[in-house]
Amino acid sequence: MSEQQSAANAFACYAVGCPCWPVHKRGAHWLCVPHAAIDDPHAWPQVTTHLRAHSWLIKALARAQHIDPHEWAGGASVDAAAFVSRHGRPDLAPKRYPATRAIHDRLTGQDVTQSRTLDETASAALWVSRVRSALYDEAIKAAIAKAGRPAEDAAQGCRA
Numbered sequence: 001m002s003e004q005q006s007a008a009n010a011f012a013c014y015a016v017g018c019p020c021w022p023v024h025k026r027g028a029h030w031l032c033v034p035h036a037a038i039d040d041p042h043a044w045p046q047v048t049t050h051l052r053a054h055s056w057l058i059k060a061l062a063r064a065q066h067i068d069p070h071e072w073a074g075g076a077s078v079d080a081a082a083f084v085s086r087h088g089r090p091d092l093a094p095k096r097y098p099a100t101r102a103i104h105d106r107l108t109g110q111d112v113t114q115s116r117t118l119d120e121t122a123s124a125a126l127w128v129s130r131v132r133s134a135l136y137d138e139a140i141k142a143a144i145a146k147a148g149r150p151a152e153d154a155a156q157g158c159r160a
């Protein structure tokens with residue numbers, strides 16, 4: 001790796017052909033989240049393939065980050081739902097869902113569970129965060145499935 005190549009790659013994930021923004025530094029190289037999660041570079045192409053197959057989603061998430069919040073709540077979130085459905089992924093549409101977390105109440109000294117509803121149809125940032133995490137998880141799982149684990153393969157007898 002020459003100095004020139006390192007400089008050229010400063011704004012791209014080190015994995016060849018990866019469409020994602022690099023955020024983790026490993027040694028001299030910057031990697032995106034899913035590539036940084038895979039230690040064996042031989043499994044990286046599987047991650048890249050999955051990400052490139054979802055470039056439509058990566059671009060949509062990038063656009064959604066810059067949509068006016070009023071536009072998002074006023075119809076763009078519905079467009080996003082239609083868009084992911086057209087790509088066969090209605091599960092990724094903006095949605096409302098309950099979220100709970102344990103918090104320590106300093107007044108009473110008690111641990112209490114706080115519940116609230118997260119509304120992605122009102123917040124593009126919430127939608128981008130969940131869908132990007134889902135995409136990265138899928139890319140990592142795709143690489144792990146491809147790499148396989150000899151013991152598991154032997155136990156299963158065959159692979160799908």
Ligand SMILES: [Zn+2]
Pocket residue numbers: 013014015018019020031032033034035
């Ligand atoms: Zn990458």
